[in-house]
Amino acid sequence: MEKPTVFGYICDQPRALRECFAHREQFCAPFAEIFKKHPIKKVYLLGSGTSYNASLVGKTYFSELLGVEVEVCIPTVFTNYVKVNINGIYKKDEILIVAISQTGTSISTINALKKAYEEGWQTAVLTEDLNSPITRYARQIIRLLCGEEDVMVETKGYTVTVLTLYLWALETARALAKLEKDSYEKLLCQLQDVLAQMPKIVESSIAWYEKHKQEMLSMELGVVAGYGINHATAIEAALKVGETFRRPFQAYELEEFMHGPDMALNNREFIYLICSDEREKERMLQFREFFLTVTSHVFVITSEEGPWGEKDLLLPCKTSKNLSVLFYSVPLQVLAALSSRDSGIDTAVYPFESNDLAHCASNQEEKG
Numbered sequence: 499m500e501k502p503t504v505f506g507y508i509c510d511q512p513r514a515l516r517e518c519f520a521h522r523e524q525f526c527a528p529f530a531e532i533f534k535k536h537p538i539k540k541v542y543l544l545g546s547g548t549s550y551n552a553s554l555v556g557k558t559y560f561s562e563l564l565g566v567e568v569e570v571c572i573p574t575v576f577t578n579y580v581k582v583n584i585n586g587i588y589k590k591d592e593i594l595i596v597a598i599s600q601t602g603t604s605i606s607t608i609n610a611l612k613k614a615y616e617e618g619w620q621t622a623v624l625t626e627d628l629n630s631p632i633t634r635y636a637r638q639i640i641r642l643l644c645g646e647e648d649v650m651v652e653t654k655g656y657t658v659t660v661l662t663l664y665l666w667a668l669e670t671a672r673a674l675a676k677l678e679k680d681s682y683e684k685l686l687c688q689l690q691d692v693l694a695q696m697p698k699i700v701e702s703s704i705a706w707y708e709k710h711k712q713e714m715l716s717m718e719l720g721v722v723a724g725y726g727i728n729h730a731t732a733i734e735a736a737l738k739v740g741e742t743f744r745r746p747f748q749a750y751e752l753e754e755f756m757h758g759p760d761m762a763l764n765n766r767e768f769i770y771l772i773c774s775d776e777r778e779k780e781r782m783l784q785f786r787e788f789f790l791t792v793t794s795h796v797f798v799i800t801s802e803e804g805p806w807g808e809k810d811l812l813l814p815c816k817t818s819k820n821l822s823v824l825f826y827s828v829p830l831q832v833l834a835a836l837s838s839r840d841s842g843i844d845t846a847v848y849p850f851e852s853n854d855l856a857h858c859a860s861n862q863e864e865k866g
């Protein structure tokens with residue numbers, strides 16, 4: 499079998515997402531069951547790295563479709579500093595704590611879920627490995643249907659997690675009759691359309707990278723900015739480029755970028771902008787004009803009409819703001835995977851001699 503690569507997994511995403519959708523009953527039914535048995539009003543989402551970034555997206559899905567309060571916590575912060583239900587407004591069975599860990603071996607997420615479990619809260623875990631250490635601390639163990647991703651870097655795991663969170667919110671909202679049948683069916687059709695368009699998104703992202711490859715490979719430092727739900731897409735892109743291409747690459751919420759980080763701009767900086775269909779779009783156009791006076795390395799990723807230049811990627815399809823996360827994640831994943839491949843970086847090899855300090859072995863007790 500060929501050696502697995504990050505790029506290979508990115509190209510496998512359209513299939514993986516379709517498969518996940520086809521088997522949604524498997525993970526939606528147990529999740530909806532929690533809400534049927536308990537009057538959940540507040541959900542904590544815990545995850546590190548990519549799983550944290552997917553949780554940021556999930557927060558919007560849960561809030562909008564399920565009408566519950568959501569708090570996304572960095573696991574170590576949750577373990578050491580968060581007092582669950584601090585103001586005492588919820589009853590014990592109104593709170594659900596969900597941990598997300600694709601491998602089930604992130605020490606931070608295991609410790610956070612362990613605290614939740616030992617304090618007696620309702621706990622659930624979403625993980626690809628049902629025998630992983632994290633499963634010891636969940637009352638409900640739910641499988642993440644992304645398949646193996648044997649390269650340390652999570653890409654299809656990210657989009658499948660995002661899809662899972664969307665389907666959890668959608669199916670649970672329907673099961674609790676919080677969503678009318680017509681609206682539910684409309685959202686389901688919209689989602690099916692997104693899944694059908696994913697191959698085109700992958701193709702156009704690859705073509706965009708190939709066209710600008712020489713310039714993209716010369717990047718020494720860069721930023722990526724987004725807004726609304728796609729602020730999380732920017733954060734995930736920065737993580738991906740950092741762990742693959744291994745260049746300093748920071749994420750910002752667009753407006754926040756103009757509150758100081760803009761002062762450090764110079765003509766060597768690469769700026770990637772996610773221009774989605776939200777209120778901030780006009781501000782993005784205004785900022786883009788300014789960025790182009792400082793550096794020529796400005797790349798917009800969008801499905802929107804606009805004054806785009808030859809460096810910008812106009813995606814061939816458009817969808818709702820909530821589902822646009824699945825589209826906008828791909829070009830930046832492709833940028834990360836192909837720029838690392840073309841500069842000879844083996845993403846499966848940790849660049850330092852030290853052991854992986856973030857994860858424990860899949861059959862090991864996590865360290866405190």
Ligand SMILES: O=P(O)(O)OC[C@H]1O[C@](O)(CO)[C@@H](O)[C@@H]1O
Binds near residue numbers: 547598
């Ligand atoms: O989802 P998991 O398995 O907990 O991993 C989370 C994070 O850990 C890493 O593997 C390394 O820190 C990241 O690539 C990933 O985002």
